[in-house]
Amino acid sequence: MRNTIGKVAVVATSVALLAACSSGTTEETPSSAAPAASESEAAIDATGLTLTVWVDENRKPAVEAAAEQFETDTGATVELVQKNFEDIRTDFLAQVPTGKGPDITIGANDWLGELVEAGVVNTVDLGDKAGSFEQVALDALTLDGQLYGVPFFSEAIALIANMDLVADEAPATWDDMIAMGEESGANRPVVFTTSMGDGDAYHLYPVQTSFGAPVFAQDDTGAFIPEVAMGGENGEAFATWLSEQAEAGNVSANLDNETAYELFASGKSPYIITGPWAMTIGGFDGLDMQVYPVPGAGDEQAAPFVGVQGFYVSSQSENTLLANEFLTNYMATQEAQQTLYDLDPRIPVFEGVGSDDKPWLQGFVDAAAQGVLLPSIPEMGEVWSRWNAAESKIINGADPVKTWNAFVTDLEKAIS
Amino acid sequence: MSTRQDEVTAAPPRESHARQFGAGFVVKLLLMMAVNAFGIAAILSAWNAGAWAVLGGLVAFLLLADVIYFSRRMLPLKYLYPGLVFLLVFQVFAMAYTAYIATTNYGAGHNGSKEQAVEAALIQAETEVEGSPTYPLTVVRDGDTLGFAVNDDGTVRVGTEDQPLEDAPDATVGDNGAPSEVPGWEVVPRGDLLSDQALAQDVIDLRVPISDEADDGSLRTREGATAKIYRSSLDWDPEADTLTNTDTDVVYSPNDRGTFVGDDGSTLPTGWYVGVGLDNFSRAVTDAEIRAPLFKVTAWTFAFALLTVVTSFLLGLLFALIFNDDRIKGKKTLRTLFILPYAFPAFMSALLWRGMLNPEFGIINKFFFFGADISWLQDPWLARFAVLFVNLWLSYPYWFLVCTGALQSLSSETTEAARIDGASGWRLFRSITFPLLLVSTAPLAIASFAFNFNNFTIIYMLTGGGPNFDDTTLPLGATDILISAIYEISGVAGGRADFGLASALAVFVFVVVGVISALAFRQTRKLEEF
Structure with a gap:
């Protein structure tokens, strides 16, 4: 009797534990999904296979919808794991080599260099679908001529103007914008995040490029090479400008995203520099807004960073065939891309995706058109924290030229 | 410590509560049953995952638990054992593992094993041949040999890994443009391909040369329905442990820092992690x-x-x-x-x-x-x-x-x-x-x-x-x-x-x-x- 109870307990807990253990991996798990309805020759029956996909909160419902169709057609199970977007890069890098990572993950284009260096991503081939994507989005996920991802949106920061406070006229230069902003009578001429003192080089980058000080040099093909281009006279000019603007109170070290949204939404500033995501989360509903490219302060065109997000396939996936099938035939479709767009509108990268009820979108498209792709070379990882810190110090009153040159020297040392 | 143990064993033999068939014994038995059930379940999971070190540890822990709690002696251990297990699992193991990582160069660019680095290098080096047409494809097999049958502008051509593509005159083409029947070969329906994980992986890895000339490239499929011509610029020689760039003739060999270095001094982007001894410690101070x-x-x-x-x-x-x-x-x-x-x-x-x-x-x-x-x-x-x-x-x-x-x-x-x-x-x-x-x-x-x-x-x-x-x-x-x-x-x-x-x-x-x-x-x- 005791033996029997023991056995039952062993079996019961084993089953429970095994089920718990296997749900996180790509092992075969029994699935009750119905096999494909049609019995034609082309019908795919992948019952029993599980495709694991990492998504963030905003992408989940769209991928879920596409996955449902995929599950009905193939009988395979798609397991969506919702993660914080910020955690995905590190987790993917750590877990893929152990065989525990997902088959597919979403990710940003600036991770690509690091992912390739770590050997955790596979190449993809979109076949005839490639023609339906914006070329710039495909370029963003391409390294050394190889395409590594299926893009689903791009984004760039722009200048949003409150039409109740300023005229519908794109400011030609930074100084024009400040003048128009001051004329509006609002507390501040312009707001944008500086991560509450930590600095935010991303939001100041358009102005920096207008001084002719891009982050890295580019080779003949336009690809970034690990050679810092922020130094020299141009960089110093930008640093000096930044210091002057901080002195004049036009650039504040004490704003973060939430405060900036709040100041803009409540009319305390006629302008805000931010990205398309703010249209969803910024609380700007009901404002009459126009979107323009961020004006430059130097002689050259202001070029914001253009970021692209897409799906990557793990190099250690045991379901590569299924993963490619899912991405090319279920996610690289107008329907799936439209759902992704509807849930979290950014700049669409697929033919025919978009909507008429978002007139502001064109402003971001124009801004992105003058932008440069976020560098995806692995050296980029070394840049951000030093860059942000240097700008933060300058805004807080440090000697601009000295601080900037120290930063450039440190950075050159760090990536050499 | 030992004197106390002596006292216990030297004490006049008095049946412990847990050894009489009373309530205490039943409770102990139930608890041990639960421990064994969970232990065995965990061991089975470790077995399935192929984690042999974990498996060994679990078996040792479980056996020790049974020995300690069903033995007449070892009274102190009966109290200490759970604490000791937790100490080992959550403290000592974590510390030992940290110390181990400290002697490696695990980090950006040295993220996985050497096989994975080779695999990644080969993935990165294999590019589509410019202007390659997209061929409708059917996977065929003859016993254990897998092959590709493609429709090349109306002609069906068949090949395997060792046998470059050759015409298959009597083959027929189906409605979807892909070959539907190839004499001498058994056609693998695409449904089978996707449902059989191992077969799908074989098909993904299969490269069929399009001619005797290796430089012409080989057919490769990603989703099992079409093929394109790809060419790899890197050649892996497992015997010599080297990767050779067939375009530039640079030979990359592994160095002791977990990187492939070419004989011209260039390196491949993807490395693997290796032991570097006390390097990290000396770096921190020097x-x-x-x-x-x-x-x-x-x-x-x-x-x-x-x-x-x-x-x-x-x-x-x-x-x-x-x-x-x-x-x-x-x-x-x-x-x-x-x-x-x-x-x-x-x-x-x-x-x-x-x-x-x-x-x-x-x-x-x-x-x-x-x-x-x-x-x-x-x-x-x-x-x-x-x-x-x-x-x-x-x-x-x-x-x-x-x-x-x-x-x-x-x-x-x-x-x-x-x-x-x-x-x-x-x-x-x-x-x-x-x-x-x-x-x-x-x-x-x-x-x-x-x-x-x-x-x-x-x-x-x-x-x-x-x-x-x-x-x-x-x-x-x-x-x-x-x-x-x-x-x-x-x-x-x-x-x-x-x-x-x-x-x-x-x-x-x-x-x-x-x-x-x-x-x-x-x-x-x-x-x-x-």
Whole structure:
């Protein structure tokens, strides 16, 4: 009797534990999904296979919808794991080599260099679908001529103007914008995040490029090479400008995203520099807004960073065939891309995706058109924290030229 | 220890409760059944996952558990074993693993095994031949040999890994454009392909040369329905352990740092992690780029931990003394109010303080400094002060609590005796109350020091380690303590990962905390002799 109870307990807990253990991996798990309805020759029956996909909160419902169709057609199970977007890069890098990572993950284009260096991503081939994507989005996920991802949106920061406070006229230069902003009578001429003192080089980058000080040099093909281009006279000019603007109170070290949204939404500033995501989360509903490219302060065109997000396939996936099938035939479709767009509108990268009820979108498209792709070379990882810190110090009153040159020297040392 | 065991075994044989068929035995049996059930389940999981080290450990733990709890002897172990298991699993294993990582170059670019690096190099080197048409494809097989049959503009051509493509004149093409029947070959329906994981992987890995000339490239499919011509510029030779670039004839061979180096000095991007001995440790002390900021960080870590303990202890003690006075009314309510900062989650308090210390929008400047523009968290010394102040605010209630308890437990006889001897006020506190108080609070102070030495939360949430040093290459800042510096170096938050160096520093922190605790506990024993 005791033996029997023991056995039952062993079996019961084993089953429970095994089920718990296997749900996180790509092992075969029994699935009750119905096999494909049609019995034609082309019908795919992948019952029993599980495709694991990492998504963030905003992408989940769209991928879920596409996955449902995929599950009905193939009988395979798609397991969506919702993660914080910020955690995905590190987790993917750590877990893929152990065989525990997902088959597919979403990710940003600036991770690509690091992912390739770590050997955790596979190449993809979109076949005839490639023609339906914006070329710039495909370029963003391409390294050394190889395409590594299926893009689903791009984004760039722009200048949003409150039409109740300023005229519908794109400011030609930074100084024009400040003048128009001051004329509006609002507390501040312009707001944008500086991560509450930590600095935010991303939001100041358009102005920096207008001084002719891009982050890295580019080779003949336009690809970034690990050679810092922020130094020299141009960089110093930008640093000096930044210091002057901080002195004049036009650039504040004490704003973060939430405060900036709040100041803009409540009319305390006629302008805000931010990205398309703010249209969803910024609380700007009901404002009459126009979107323009961020004006430059130097002689050259202001070029914001253009970021692209897409799906990557793990190099250690045991379901590569299924993963490619899912991405090319279920996610690289107008329907799936439209759902992704509807849930979290950014700049669409697929033919025919978009909507008429978002007139502001064109402003971001124009801004992105003058932008440069976020560098995806692995050296980029070394840049951000030093860059942000240097700008933060300058805004807080440090000697601009000295601080900037120290930063450039440190950075050159760090990536050499 | 041994004498105690002897006493137990030498005691007159008395049947233990757990060995009689009473309630105790049943309870023990049920508990052991649960332990065995979970143990075996975990062992099976480890077996399935192929984790042999874990499997061995689990088997050993389970067998030992059964031996210990069903044996007549080993009474002390019956009490100690669960604790020992937890110690081994959660402490010793984690420390040993950290120490192991510290001897590798695990980090950005050295992320996996060598096979994975080779695989990645081959993936990266294989490119589509420009202008390659897309061929409708059917996978065919002859026994164990897999092949591709493609429709090349109306002609069906078949080939395998060893047999370049050749015409198959009698084959027929189906409605979807792909070959439907190929004489001499068994057609594999696409449905089978996707449902059989192993077969699908074989098909993904299959390359069918399109001609005898290797340079022409080979057919490859990604989804099993179409094929394109790809060409790899790298050739892997497992015998020689080298990768050869067929375009430039550069031979890449592995070096002892986990990187493929070509004979022209170039390297392949993807590496793997290898043991580097004590390199990470020596780098931390010899490389000036790392040593200089680390020295500052270490000094601040000690100052931060020490000052936090001293200030919060003194403030807590002061309040405890004041509120221990019988003349104060509503002591209970007041005490409860004092404990409030301790009751909030520290990370939330730190975030709140970060907002309150904002020079422009925070209430500190607005209410207490007449709206002056004081950059609390942007100036190195002000930021250090702010960190200490906020941590004082967070931790004095703990000491208030501890000291109140300790004061109340002091016997009134000693105090009275001192009073009769003529001591009062300051003298009484200095010579009697305080030393007695230290006996019970000193070990807590050491624990508090060790805790604050690794107090990641407050640094990360309040300043993020900033403001950054001006003169160092590592992105560390004035308020970074060792643990937050390790976090920064590890690359978890962004930046280039260097888990090897981060682990080496973690080992250093462990040694420091361990040594200090050991020394300090030895000192406190002297207090007890007082």
